[in-house]
Amino acid sequence: MxxxxxxxxxxxxxxxxxxxxxxxxxxxxxxxxxxxxxxxxxxxxxxxxxxxxxxxxxxxxxxxxxxxxxxxxxxxxxxxxxxxxxxxxxxxxxxxxxxxxxxxxxxxERIMIGQIQVVGCEDFNKAKDAIIAEKEMLIQAANDAYPSLVARGGGAEDLEVRIINESGSRFNQMLIVHLLVNTCDAMGANIINTMAESLAPIVEHLSGGKVYLRILSNYADRCLxxxxxxxxxxxxxxxxxxxxxxxxxxxxxxxxxxxxxxxxxxxxxxxxxxxxxxxxxxxxxxxxxxxxxxxxxxxxxxxxxxxxxxxxxxxxxxxxxxxxxxxxxxxxxxxxxxxxxxxxxxxxxxxxxxxxxxxxxxxxxxxxxxxxxxxxxGIQKGHMALHSRSVAMAAGATGQLVDIIAEKLVDAKEIRVGYAKKLMEEYAK
CATH class of the missing domain: 3.90.770.10 (3-hydroxy-3-methylglutaryl-coenzyme A Reductase; Chain A, domain 2)
Incomplete structure (x- = not known):
């Protein structure tokens, strides 16, 4: 229509x-x-x-x-x-x-990201290579965890692996797996969290490390x-x-x-x-x-x-x-x-x-x-004119009196609750 x-x-x-x-x-x-x-x-x-x-x-x-x-x-x-x-x-x-x-x-395309955090790997580069070598299997495992999304034309489409805090950092080195998921018309938080959690045991086995966080990222830079x-x-x-x-x-x-x-x-x-x-x-x-x-x-x-x-x-x-x-x-x-x-x-x-x-x-x-x-x-001219009604109501004005008090506030260029209350007192006399 x-x-x-x-x-x-x-x-x-x-x-x-x-x-x-x-x-x-x-x-x-x-x-x-x-x-x-x-x-x-x-x-x-x-x-x-x-x-x-x-x-x-x-x-x-x-x-x-x-x-x-x-x-x-x-x-x-x-x-x-x-x-x-x-x-x-x-x-x-x-x-x-x-x-x-x-x-x-x-x-x-509506690609959201799920993150899996791995720490304590004996060799982070070998762990990264091991996960990448099994990328297709991991993608399939993620889709098996949420078949209804695949049926709607979405699902996990790719997987990336990063190593962060490699040298000179005051933080622990860690390996981060990114699962890239087409969430169709869903925001996808629950979908991605379910997929990431389903992959955690497999990622632990492949990397030799320990998985902690497995959750979506709200930095959706593939969904622009x-x-x-x-x-x-x-x-x-x-x-x-x-x-x-x-x-x-x-x-x-x-x-x-x-x-x-x-x-x-x-x-x-x-x-x-x-x-x-x-x-x-x-x-x-x-x-x-x-x-x-x-x-x-x-x-x-x-x-x-x-x-x-x-x-x-x-x-x-x-x-x-x-x-x-x-x-x-x-x-x-x-x-x-x-x-x-x-x-x-x-x-x-x-x-x-x-x-x-x-x-x-x-x-x-x-x-x-x-x-x-x-x-x-300047921003105040239009904004404060519209804001004057809220100020009038805050001073106790109701019904048609709201617009009357608001107009007087704008005319006087005194858009303050104190002045509005003074005008209200004059109307009450």
Whole structure:
């Protein structure tokens, strides 16, 4: 079903009107419509089976990233996040990129890594050779441990062996076996852990050492997704700034982040502002993706920018974001959490690879939104205007009074809880 991610005036609608718009747009079933309308989120009995010591559930606002055109297809992107301005910023940039032809993405095969740690080998090089000599047998043994994955077209595909801490290290020398597994549409943690554990006795026998850890790596550098965009400068123009000035400011901001880890951390946090909400909304492990993304940002020896921004020969702004994406569309909370299931129906992705491509496009949009704000009016103007509603509520405002107090905070440029409380006292008189 083809849908348009352009819904003009969506932010002006009431929540009820937005829900009705979604139900009509996606032709939701009665069950899905009821889920959205009545917000039957995570039942406590389900939560009690998901983690330990459950005492309740914790909700986040669920918003929609609009205007996204990715590889010629429109996406409405569910985003679960508590911070104001994130959804608005991503949607704003998506509209600009849409006018420039949309985002273009690609993804590698979904190869995840399982690690087996071996210590105490009498001769590490001989142990390495012995394991490599039996590589095909080990791959087959791993696949025998999880035949259902092989039946779906995935499974262990290769095996690599490394020796680390060889000389001059203060740590013990060890041999590390990497099992490379195509996890299809699963994130694959349980699959890979099962495979690695099944190989441990064989690896011990071949190496003459002792196996300790056998677990997946969240540094999924064989499971990458990349998004790019090319934006003519005239689409970047803002009040008081030409498109060329904005373009050059974004490039300079990127170069700052690429050169300085202190800036890169905040720069990349802004990228994850877009990525994490989609991962959370779809029931995926945002900690795993975060860890892998930050490691990838330091792959050349210094922590640096996850994105790159440059000007091409025609003067266009060119952006790129490539990251590991250890996520899935089956298993885990993705198909257990009621709102995650609904998020997939809104997102309409057919595979984990497609989900990964959408997510990096959102991350790239979020980064440009932050950089464009920083190099023009500054980040606070738009962010604090949206934050003013949270400040008004923190001061005790409810109903229509929230917007009244928020507007006065913005007009006074005093977006503080203390000032909001003072305004509340005046209204109470």
């Amino acid at each position: 083809e849908i348009s991610s352009r819904i003009p005036g969506f932010y002006k609608m009431t929540i009820e009107e937005r829900k009705r718009q979604l139900i009509k747009l996606f032709d939701f079933s009665e069950e899905d419509a009821s889920q959205l309308l009545h917000q039957m989120s995570l039942p406590e009995e389900t939560a009690d089976k998901m983690i330990e010591n459950v005492v309740g559930t914790f909700s986040l606002p669920l918003g929609l990233g609009l205007n996204f055109t990715i590889d010629g297809k429109d996406y409405i992107v569910p985003m679960a996040v508590e911070e104001p301005s994130i959804v608005a910023s991503a949607s704003y940039i998506a509209k600009i990129v849409r006018e420039a032809g949309g985002f273009h993405t690609e993804a590698t 997704a990349k998004a790019t965009c090319v934006i003519p400068p005239e689409l970047l123009a803002s009040e008081g700034f030409t498109g060329e000035e904005v373009r050059d400011g974004v490039v300079h901001a990127y170069e700052f982040a690429a050169s300085d880890p202190y800036r890169a951390v905040t720069h990349n946090k802004g990228i994850m502002n877009g990525i994490d909400p989609v991962i959370i909304a779809t029931g995926n492990d945002w900690r795993a993706v975060e860890a892998g993304a930050h490691a990838y940002a330091a792959r050349y020896g210094q922590y640096s920018s996850m994105t790159t921004w440059s000007a091409d020969e025609e003067g266009n702004l060119v952006g790129e974001l490539e990251l590991p994406m250890s996520l899935g569309t089956v298993g885990g909370a993705s198909r257990v959490h009621p709102m995650a299931k609904l998020a997939y129906k809104i997102l309409q992705v057919d595979s984990a690879k497609e989900l990964a491509r959408v997510i990096v496009a959102v991350g790239l949009a979020q980064n440009l939104g932050a950089l464009k704000a920083l190099v023009t009016d």
